[in-house]
Amino acid sequence: MRAFTNAYRAWQEEQAHKRAGSFSVGLPGHPSSGPETAGLNEIHCTTATPSASAMRSSVASTSSNASGGTGSDSRSGSGASLRSNRQGIPEATVARLPVYLRALINMQERGIITVSSEELAASAGVNSAKLRKDFSYLGSYGTRGVGYEVSFLVYQISRELGLTQDWAVAIIGIGNLGHALANYGGFASRGFRVAALFDADPALTGTVVAGVRVRHVDELESAIRGLGISIFVISTPPGAAQAVADRLVAAGITSILNFAPVVLNVAEGVDVRKVDLSIELQILAFHEQRKGGHALPQAGNGTAESDGGGETAAGPAASGPPGRALDPSLIDTGIPS
Numbered sequence: 274m275r276a277f278t279n280a281y282r283a284w285q286e287e288q289a290h291k292r293a294g295s296f297s298v299g300l301p302g303h304p305s306s307g308p309e310t311a312g313l314n315e316i317h318c319t320t321a322t323p324s325a326s327a328m329r330s331s332v333a334s335t336s337s338n339a340s341g342g343t344g345s346d347s348r349s350g351s352g353a354s355l356r357s358n359r360q361g362i363p364e365a366t367v368a369r370l371p372v373y374l375r376a377l378i379n380m381q382e383r384g385i386i387t388v389s390s391e392e393l394a395a396s397a398g399v400n401s402a403k404l405r406k407d408f409s410y411l412g413s414y415g416t417r418g419v420g421y422e423v424s425f426l427v428y429q430i431s432r433e434l435g436l437t438q439d440w441a442v443a444i445i446g447i448g449n450l451g452h453a454l455a456n457y458g459g460f461a462s463r464g465f466r467v468a469a470l471f472d473a474d475p476a477l478t479g480t481v482v483a484g485v486r487v488r489h490v491d492e493l494e495s496a497i498r499g500l501g502i503s504i505f506v507i508s509t510p511p512g513a514a515q516a517v518a519d520r521l522v523a524a525g526i527t528s529i530l531n532f533a534p535v536v537l538n539v540a541e542g543v544d545v546r547k548v549d550l551s552i553e554l555q556i557l558a559f560h561e562q563r564k565g566g567h568a569l570p571q572a573g574n575g576t577a578e579s580d581g582g583g584e585t586a587a588g589p590a591a592s593g594p595p596g597r598a599l600d601p602s603l604i605d606t607g608i609p610s
Contacts, residue, residue: 361410362410362411362433363410366406366407366410369397369399369403369407370407370430370433370434371434372397372398372399373393373397373404373407373426373430374427374430374431374434374436376393376396376397377393377423377426377427377430378427379396380393380396380423381423381424381427385423386422386423386424387419387420387421387422387423388420388421388423389420389421390404390405390408390415390420390421392420393420393421408421408426411429411430411433412429413425413426413429436463436464437464438464439464439466440464440465440466440503440504441466441468441469441500441501441502441503441504442460442465442466442467442468442502442503442504442505442506443467443468443469443470443471443496443497443500443502443504443505443506444467444469444470444471444505444506444508445470445471445472445490445493445505445506445507445508445509445517446471446472446507446508446509446510446513446517446532446533447470447471447472447474447477447482447487447508448472448508448510450508450532451470451472451482451508452482454506454508454532455467455470455482455483455485456482456483465504467483467485468485468500468501468502469485469488469496469500469502470482470485470486470487470488471487471488471489471490471492471493471496472487472488472489472490473489473490473509473513475489490517493520493521493524494520494524497521497524497525497526498524502526503526503528504526504528504529504530505521505526505528505529505530506529506530506532507521507529507530507531507532507533507537508532508533509533510533511533511534511535513533514531514533514535514537515535515537515538518531518537518538518539518545522539522540522543526543527542527543527544528543528544529543529544529545529546530545530546530548531545531546531547531548532548532549534549534551534552
């Protein structure tokens with residue numbers, strides 16, 4: 274619907290320029306803008322009505338230019354159109370796009386129509402200059418004094434992330450974590466359909482988890498071909514993860530989300546995203562230790578010397594139990610399968 278509206282306005286603008294007596298009227302509360310947003314911010318008064326074929330052509334052109342894409346489903350824009358960026362978006366920007374999308378969807382659900390860069394940046398936890406730079410890669414510059422149109426940004430980011438199509442996802446390793454991932458409702462709501470589950474345990478073969486039958490790993494290659502699986506989630510024990518990854522890559526899988534606490538070695542061209550909750554917890558423990566004013570052991574004697582007033586050379590005395598040692602089993606623990 275958004276693409277249809279923008280196409281209609283773009284068509285009106287084109288017709289208006291062809292007429293000697295045409296004129297433009299700015300929308301109430303919308304200041305004039307540059308050429309990249311003129312089609313969105315002005316209504317050009319004409320009396321003609323576009324034909325169906327003209328509208329279809331405009332929708333295709335507007336949808337392409339709005340996202341700035343140059344893929345198989347888009348066309349190159351002219352000098353004033355939004356720039357091509359399929360190969361030009363930095364990885365750091367790509368990593369922030371899902372965060373922006375989550376904030377925008379939340380705003381959309383609350384009925385918010387437009388949002389300023391400052392407001393959206395605060396919701397996403399970044400500064401507004403960085404947000405505006407990120408959006409410039411999408412060809413979205415907003416409107417001075419108005420901001421960004423929430424629904425259009427949702428469309429732009431979703432399209433750039435590939436969320437406007439259905440993705441078949443499979444999970445291998447149906448232990449505790451695999452069960453939890455299979456039952457996670459957030460996959461389907463973002464266009465990721467759990468198409469298959471795999472495990473090496475014969476006792477699990479044939480059982481049903483979240484409405485999907487668990488297959489034995491022997492069916493891996495045939496299921497990939499038959500179900501058109503694009504993305505695999507590995508939630509196996511660490512010792513099995515590399516062998517699983519090798520089989521997936523050999524079968525043509527190039528996108529892997531790895532929950533196993535191990536670094537996977539894969540061929541060039543294969544994208545691997547790693548999620549290790551134990552590492553995240555250790556990082557949080559690092560910061561919590563400093564926020565709480567816990568004293569760090571001094572080199573040589575294992576404890577910080579007190580000055581007699583409850584203070585140590587490293588700062589205030591630790592508030593935790595004295596002499597408590599860190600359990601070695603807590604270090605480098607992986608995620609249970």
